[in-house]
Amino acid sequence: MRKRGYEYYCDMRGMLSFLILFLLSKKPMHGQGIADEIKKRKGIKPSPGTIYPALKVLHEADLIKESKSGKILTYTLTRKGRMVLNESKKKFCRIFMGILSA
Amino acid sequence: MRKRGYEYYCDMRGMLSFLILFLLSKKPMHGQGIADEIKKRKGIKPSPGTIYPALKVLHEADLIKESKSGKILTYTLTRKGRMVLNESKKKFCRIFMGILSA
C-alpha cells in the first residue's frame, strides 16, 4: 500500500476556486498575490498551471472581473461572484459544522 | 463554456477522508451511518463506490479500526487516526481562516 503523509488526508482538492473567491472578497488581488496568500495558508504555492486556469474559469463564469495595469491583472469579485461565494460559504459551514468550534 | 451550478465552486473533492475522520471522532459509526450523516450535511449521499473504498483506504492506513457485529461494521478512530485528524484540523483551520467568522 502506498505511503501517504498527514497532509494527504486533508489535501483540499477542489477547494481552489472557493478559496480564490474568498480571498478576493477580502481585497482585489492579482494572480501572484493570490498564489502567495495560498502559500501562506497551505504551505505550498500553486503553480502557474494551477492558478491561471482557475482564474480563467472564474472569469469566464463572470464571477470575477479583471483590470489590467501594465503586466498586472487585478481581479475583483463581480456581483455574481459575491452571490456564489455566499452560497458556497453557507454550504461550507453546513458541511464542516463542528470542526472549527473544537 | 460549460454551465455549472453554484455548488461547483465548492465541490469539496478530496475532503471525504477528512470528513469521515471528523465524524468518527464524534462517535463510532458504520458505513451507512456515515453516508447518511454526509447526506445531511452535503445534501448528496455518497454512493457505495465512494464510501467503502474511502473506508478501506483509511483502514489500511491504520487510521480507523473496525468491529463486526452481524452485517454491521462499526468504525472507530485509532490513536494514529486521532493524531492525523488533529494535524488535518490544524491545517484546515489555517487554510480557511476567516471564512467562518464572517
Next chain:
DNA sequence: TTAAATATATCGGTCATCCAATATATCATA
C-alpha cells in the same frame, strides 16, 4: 539596450475522487 526578474498564459499528462452498476452477505418478517 541588453539582461534579469516578474506576471501572465497554455499544454500535456498524472492522479485521486467519485459515481453507476453490480454482486454478495446478513437480517427481518411473512
Next chain:
DNA sequence: TATGATATATTGGATGACCGATATATTTAA
C-alpha cells in the same frame, strides 16, 4: 424458508484539479 430490505464490497470509467515545462509580455536594472 422464501422474500425483501439493509449493509458491505468491487469494478470500470469519467471528471477535473493540479503540476511541470514552456512560452510570452512587461518592468526594472545594469
